[in-house]
Amino acid sequence: MKVDITDILSIENKIVEQQVLSDLAVFKSKLGEFSITKKAPFVLHLENQDNKRVLIQGETDVTIAIPCDRCLEEVSVQIHLVIDRRYPLGNPSAEEDEDAEDTDYMTGSNLDVDRLIYDEILVNWPMKVLCREDCKGICRKCGTNLNYKPCSCDRTEPDPRMAAIQDVFNQFKEV
Ligand SMILES: [Zn+2]
Numbered sequence: 001m002k003v004d005i006t007d008i009l010s011i012e013n014k015i016v017e018q019q020v021l022s023d024l025a026v027f028k029s030k031l032g033e034f035s036i037t038k039k040a041p042f043v044l045h046l047e048n049q050d051n052k053r054v055l056i057q058g059e060t061d062v063t064i065a066i067p068c069d070r071c072l073e074e075v076s077v078q079i080h081l082v083i084d085r086r087y088p089l090g091n092p093s094a095e096e097d098e099d100a101e102d103t104d105y106m107t108g109s110n111l112d113v114d115r116l117i118y119d120e121i122l123v124n125w126p127m128k129v130l131c132r133e134d135c136k137g138i139c140r141k142c143g144t145n146l147n148y149k150p151c152s153c154d155r156t157e158p159d160p161r162m163a164a165i166q167d168v169f170n171q172f173k174e175v
């Protein structure tokens with residue numbers, strides 16, 4: 001969803017509270033593509049501060065389907081997002097230049113709500129996702145989901161090739 005904020009950009013100290021809803025249905029990152037299964041409208045607080053910057057604030061929750069780290073079954077993970085951005089107006093002073101941030105959520109006078117949401121999901125992405133604390137995972141030899149049924153494999157020595165792949169996957173996740 002894009003919001004035209006011409007008023008905020010041009011009227012000094014103008015404040016608008018606007019209800020918005022993200023159009024984002026899928027979150028794509030280097031980890032893959034994940035469905036956003038739940039989201040809700042929320043209020044964005046937009047404030048022109050002395051024609052120097054626009055304050056953009058809001059809070060919302062999204063639910064994303066993420067595979068369990070051990071068994072790969074999808075887990076609904078709720079992520080709380082806090083948007084708190086400052087869009088600089090005019091010529092930023094040296095002071096403000098220092099904490100200059102990425103402003104690719106603005107195009108002309110259009111604020112891209114989906115971009116704001118995307119960025120917050122990215123920084124709040126969970127390090128670890130488990131369907132349950134004691135998820136037994138998948139047997140590395142036969143592929144059985146051990147939460148549903150045991151298998152008869154001898155798993156005392158995990159297949160070193162699978163272990164290596166698992167390590168690579170874990171390293172990748174932690175980047
Ligand atoms: Zn699991």
Ligand SMILES: [Zn+2]
Pocket residue numbers: 139140141142143144151152153
């Ligand atoms: Zn097995």
